[in-house]
Amino acid sequence: AVNVATAQVELEYLARLGAPRRRLLYHGIDTARYRPPATPARERRLLCISHLTRTNAHRKRLATVIRAMPHVLRRHPDARLELSGGHEDAYPDLVALARAQGVEHAVEFPGRVSTEAKIAAYHRSSVYLQPTIYEGFGVSIAEAMACGLPVVSNIPIPHLPAQAVA
Numbered sequence: 597a598v599n600v601a602t603a604q605v606e607l608e609y610l611a612r613l614g615a616p617r618r619r620l621l622y623h624g625i626d627t628a629r630y631r632p633p634a635t636p637a638r639e640r641r642l643l644c645i646s647h648l649t650r651t652n653a654h655r656k657r658l659a660t661v662i663r664a665m666p667h668v669l670r671r672h673p674d675a676r677l678e679l680s681g682g683h684e685d686a687y688p689d690l691v692a693l694a695r696a697q698g699v700e701h702a703v704e705f706p707g708r709v710s711t712e713a714k715i716a717a718y719h720r721s722s723v724y725l726q727p728t729i730y731e732g733f734g735v736s737i738a739e740a741m742a743c744g745l746p747v748v749s750n751i752p753i754p755h756l757p758a759q760a761v762a
Contacts, residue, residue, distance in 0.1 A: 597617065598617045598618075598619050599615040599616070599617060599618050599619070600619050600620075600621050601618065601619070601620050601621070601732075602620075602621060602622060602623050602733050603620075603622075603731075603732040603733045604620065605730075605732055606732045607620045622733070623733050623735055623738065625735075625738050625739055625742045627742050629711070629715065630715060630718070630739045630742035630743050631742060631743060631744075632719075632743055632744030633719040633743070633744070636719070636744070637719065637720060638720065638721065638722045639676070639720050639721065639722065640672050640674050640675045640676065640722055641675070641676045641677075641678060641720060641721040641722055642661075642668070642675065642676070642677045642678070642721065642722070642723055642725045643677075643678050643680070643717055643718065643721035643723070643724050643725065643740070643745070644656070644658065644661060644677070644678070644679050644680070644724070644725050644726055645679075645680045645681055645714065645717075645726075645736040646658065646679070646680075646681045646726075646736075647681045647682045647684055648679065648681050648682060648683055648684045648685075648686045648687040648690060648705070649682075649684040649685055649686055650684075650685050650686045650689075652681075652686070653686035653689070653690060654729075655728060655729050655730065656726055656727070656728045656729075657727045657728065657729065658679060658686070658690055659689075659690065659693055660727060661677065661679075661725060661727065662677070662690060662693050662694050662697060662699065662703060663693070663697060665677055665694075665697060665699040665702055665703060666697055666698065666699055669699060669702055675702060676702050676703075676704060677699075677702060677703045677704070677725075678704045678706065678717060678721070679703065679704070679705050680705075680706050680707070680708075680709050680714065680717060681707070681708065682707065682708045683705065683707050687705065690705070691705065714739075715743065718739065718740055718743035718745050719743060719745075721745055722745075722746075723745065723746050723747070723748055724736070724737065724740035724741075724745045724746070724747045724748070725747075725748050725749075726747070726748070726749045727748065727749060727750045728749060728750060729750075731749075734749070737749055
């Protein structure tokens, strides 16, 4: 058996745990599938992909993204935020927050989507948004970039303490 990590930070974590036979194997993106659209048809749409668990919602700052929507809508009333991903334990709280912020009409929660639907979402969006506290790799970020979508993120520099970049 081999303990496989997909990022250097994960490999270091496995070492701290004392896991034997550690290997680093980076993710790959199938650029035959994840590629820019032939004719960009970008809507004024912010896209974020995450399983809607409390842990992910905290780490990827999904509540902050929803709280930013009133400010976005003041300048761009037709803007929409799409939070794709499984409706897990953070989902009810995120829906309630969108309602409390008065932006429920502009925030969509389509749930888990197929690969084809995800690629279509990358193609119709104007920006991929993931202001994460940390990422091991950031597969969705890489997929969005492969589709030619600008990415707004906040991935900390690994050698700095978390509080220095939070």
